[in-house]
Amino acid sequence: MSASHPEELLAQVAALPPLPGVYRYFDAQDTLLYVGKARNLKKRVSSYFTKQHGGTRIGHMVGRIARLETTVVRSEAEALLLENNLIKSLQPRYNILFRDDKSYPYLKITGVAQKDGTGDAPGQRFPRIAYYRGGTDKRHRYFGPYPGAWAVKESIQLLQKVFRLRTCEDTVFANRTRPCLLYQIKRCTAPCVGLISTEDYAGDVASAEALLRGETQELLQLLEQRMLAHSQRLEFEQAAEVRNQITALSRVLHQQAIETVSDKDVDILAVRVQGGRACVNLAMVRGGRHLGDRAYFPVHVEEAAGVWHAEDGPEGEPGSGPAHDVAAQVLEAFLAQHYLAVPVPPTLIVSEPVRPELVQALSQQAGVRITAVHQPREQRRAWLEMAQQNAELQLARLLTEEGSQQARTRALAEVLDLDTENxxxxxxxxxxxxxxxxxxxxxxxxxxxxxxxxxxxxxxxxxxxxxxxxxxxxxxxxxxxxxxxxxxxxxxxxxxxxxxxxxxxxxxxxxxxxxxxxxxxxxxxxxxxxxxxxxxxxxxxxxxxxxxxxxxxxxxxxxxxxxxxxxxxxxxxxxxxxxxxxxxxxxxxxxxRVRVGGSRLEEIPGVGPKRRARLLQRFGGVRGVQEASVQDLMTVEGISQTLAEEIYRALR
Missing domain, CATH: 3.30.420.340 (UvrC, RNAse H endonuclease domain)
Structure with missing residues (x-):
């Protein structure tokens, strides 16, 4: 073992058990350097201190290790999940890290009727479609996630064109006395003033959900059957409405090239690495529709690339397993960290090979079988090629911007006579x-x-x-x-x-x-x-x-x-x-806060800046919030019944 490390640390390494687990290295200032996982903790950790690493990045890191922490787990899958939980929360210097982005948006369909009869309110008998970002619950139905707000809004517009579902807030819906402009331009059926029955509206909602699930052919057949049934009952106006829906749906399917392939929910992941930076482009297919993509740029790529190793080989030593290039490292880090908080679809199409152990861990976490496809064909191949092209474009843009910003930093350092070495x-x-x-x-x-x-x-x-x-x-x-x-x-x-x-x-x-x-x-x-x-x-x-x-x-x-x-x-x-x-x-x-008395809202536990802003915007100020009922307060995004009752009591 290395003589440059404290005897206490070396004794701790020698006493490690031959079990799966996660280890963490700290320097003399107690700064976390690295988080790793091991099939065999004793072999893996010992290898860092028994081998000569020279002037490599891993050698530089090992030379700084002053303290070690380990956690024993039951399996490799548990070790992998714990490792990436710690990487995300502790952000060590020598691990590839994907910083948290904003939560993904969803399309929400509200108004699921309750067994106790509370679902009889007009707003629940006629559900609305809405953009939503935040935690989900069982009272509503959620579709997504979507890569961005624009994708949700595009889907809402699609559903308005075909099925004419309402988008207005419940407070607006309950107080309408005549149809709004959306009815006039054929984007809503005006359930607020009774121009459509509950049953017909429920049928439109069910059709919209089928479209969002990707059941396009089944949906077209169902609409055709419904149109024929109306015709046979001589309900020609209703039959004409369904015919219009079929026409609109067919037009949308053609214009947006919605695929009728067997893949309903798929994530496509492409990686590009250049100039010490990396980009992961994540494209989403939901309900057979390609919804767009989002680019992610990890940090610590250069530092981690020299330290990261493959899974344990025969000797359990760093680098003794299969050879993985940096792109594969980045992709596996993204998969392990990203899907800790985001639902993983059953199929992943990837630009780099992914180890079976990682796919197994994702399957175990999701509770469903996950498949990773590395060399796809036909439609899947087209999706992957598009994601790879977008990854290249996004990385080129980043490098251009960073090059410009680094030039600015250097110029200012020279002007102010600062050290330009670092x-x-x-x-x-x-x-x-x-x-x-x-x-x-x-x-x-x-x-x-x-x-x-x-x-x-x-x-x-x-x-x-x-x-x-x-x-x-x-x-x-x-x-x-x-x-x-x-x-x-x-x-x-x-x-x-x-x-x-x-x-x-x-x-x-x-x-x-x-x-x-x-x-x-x-x-x-x-x-x-x-x-x-x-x-x-x-x-x-x-x-x-x-x-x-x-x-x-x-x-x-x-x-x-x-x-x-x-x-x-x-x-x-x-x-x-x-x-x-x-x-x-x-x-x-x-x-x-001083002028409208918003500080009273600030004092209520659970009402942060975002929720306070939504309340003030919805009700026009604190006075409006004070006059709102519990049910009105619950219509605001992010306000649960418990919190609505707390706000109601606090402002009385």
């Missing part, structure tokens, strides 16, 4: 103050590193105890609050560089302001004992025209004019504008 680590924090005539003053702090804005690290500061409109006092307060903990941490560490980004002083502290604001920042940093050379102000130029800004320095350097076409100024303007936007949105939200 551009990824250059961190910029920018501050801005926003208020309206002194009301609801907010300060924003936005963060830039790794050549992009880091939204998850943004912070807002509520400014209090100052004279309204005093921007200098507001700037003094926000800088003191932000950097006092940094100064204290530096003193405790004896001036050493700290691993925690929040406890480190950024390379550049950007101030949206000129000489006065920079002077305030210099005073704060001097009081805290911090390096004032990192303070840079952005002073508006003559006539406050964009492109004429000048940089103002706290350490006495003369002002610097970069020029309208400067890449460095473009980056400064991008960060400054983002700080301004972030401060403005916070100020407006705070002002709205």
């Amino acid at each position: 551009l990824d680590q250059i961190t910029i924090e920018c501050f801005d103050i926003s208020h309206t005539a002194g009301e609801a003053t907010q300060a924003s702090c936005v963060v830039f590193h790794h050549h992009r804005m880091q939204n998850s690290e943004y912070r807002r500061f509520k400014i209090e105890g100052i004279t309204p409109g005093d921007d200098y006092a507001a700037m003094r307060q926000v800088l003191t609050r932000r950097y006092t903990p940094v100064a204290e941490a530096q003193r405790e560490a004896g001036g050493a560089e700290l691993p925690n980004r929040r406890a480190r002083l950024p390379e550049v502290v950007l101030i949206d302001g000129g000489k006065g604001q920079v002077g305030v920042a210099r005073e704060v940093f001097a009081e805290l004992g911090l390096d004032i050379a990192r303070i840079v102000g952005v002073e508006k130029g003559e006539g406050r025209k964009v492109g004429l800004e000048e940089l103002v320095f706290a350490d006495g350097r003369p002002k610097l004019f970069l020029g309208r076409d400067s890449a460095a100024l473009m980056l400064v303007a991008q960060i400054r504008d983002e700080a301004h936007r972030f401060a403005i949105t916070g100020m407006r939200a705070a002002r709205a």
Whole structure:
């Protein structure tokens, strides 16, 4: 075993059991380096410390290992699922990571009647179709997921054209006295005023569901039978309506090239790797319809590619199993992480081979048999080729954008005389103050590193105890609050560089302001004992025209004019504008709470910013929310009956 590692760690490795499990490596600062799985923990983990890895990435990682944690599980499938749960939640440096995206949208059909008779309300007798994003429940029927909002809205329009189902909210539906415009343009059958019977409407809903499930041929046959039945009963008007539906449906099937293949629900996954970056393009087929695609870009690809290994080989050592290239690594990481929270369809069409163990784990998790097809034919092949082409296009776009952004970072580093050897680590924090005539003053702090804005690290500061409109006092307060903990941490560490980004002083502290604001920042940093050379102000130029800004320095350097076409100024303007936007949105939200009393809603557990905004928008303000019944509150997206009752009680 390696003599460079602590004896306690090596003893722990020697004592590991020969069982399946998951292991985690930490460095001396207790930062998680890597999460891995093993068929045999003892053989797998021991191999890291007994082999010579030289100057490779895996050697660099092994040299940093100071601590080890392991979890024993019952099977390889459990190990794989646990491994990727930990990767998603802990985000280690040497694992390929797909960051969480927004949840997928669904098409929802509301109004499932309840056994206790509560399904007799008009809105439940005549279900509506709606766009939906969030958790699902048994009261409604959901179709999807869809790759984006546009795909859901396109499907809703399709159902409106063919089956003329309603889309209006229940509150609107219950108060209609005459048909709306959608009835006039033949997109709704006006159930709100009784122009269609409950039975006929239910038939249209059932037909719509059949179409969404991909049962197109069965649906056409059913409609033809229904049309003939109306004709035989001499119900010619009803027969004509069904005939119109058949015509509209046939036209839609032809225009949208809806396939009648046996594949109803399929995901197509194509991977492209270039320039140290990777793209996974996920295309979705639901109900036989190709709904479109979405691109995903993992992080840590270069770091993980040198460390990742195949499944245990005969000796259980890293890399002793089948050879996997980076594209296969990326695809398997995506499959394992993505389908932790998203339903997996029965068929996956993939551009790279996938190990049977992974497919088995996905099947075990989903409770249904999953098939991964690597070399498809016919229609499946056409789908895969389209996904591969889109992956190439998306990756090329990303590399172009990142190349431009890296050039901007380098240009700014050169202008400010920063170290250009490690551009990824250059961190910029920018501050801005926003208020309206002194009301609801907010300060924003936005963060830039790794050549992009880091939204998850943004912070807002509520400014209090100052004279309204005093921007200098507001700037003094926000800088003191932000950097006092940094100064204290530096003193405790004896001036050493700290691993925690929040406890480190950024390379550049950007101030949206000129000489006065920079002077305030210099005073704060001097009081805290911090390096004032990192303070840079952005002073508006003559006539406050964009492109004429000048940089103002706290350490006495003369002002610097970069020029309208400067890449460095473009980056400064991008960060400054983002700080301004972030401060403005916070100020407006705070002002709205003061003026309409939204703070009462904030105090209700379970009512966050999104739900509060939906409530205020639906009912026109807090007074409207106060006057709404429990049933009215439940019509708002994301408001359950329990939460509606809690809101009703809290506002009385």
